[in-house]
Amino acid sequence: MTGTNPPTLDPTIHHPTRLTMTAFLAGCAEAEFATVRDYCEISDASVSRIVTALEQAGYVHVRKGYLGRRPRTWLSLTSQGRAALDRHLAALQALAATAHRAGTRTEQPEPDPAAHHQR
Secondary structure, three states: OOOOOOOOOOOOOOOHHHHHHHHHHHOOOOEEHHHHHHHHOOOHHHHHHHHHHHHHOOOEEEEEEEEOOEEEEEEEEOHHHHHHHHHHHHHHHHHHHHHHHHHHHHOOOOOOHHHHHOO
């Protein structure tokens, strides 16, 4: 251990479904509610609950309007949400790199069976 603190994961977007939704929204300027629901493969109620949490954190902007006569809801990631996602992904990468380095240090090369028989 080096005594440094581990990278900080964002608890608001750490859950896999929240992370999936946030990452999806990062890839577009704006997405319609049903498109996000279908991509994440979750119910309307789950999308609503997750969007509410992300909106309260300032990570998602919700825009309501009409497409013809039908009401629609569009979702977009805010600049704060994009920054939070970038930090979260960097923290995940740092954790993975630390685990990889730790695993590399502890792995011992397997003995060569051919070398044993040549003695």
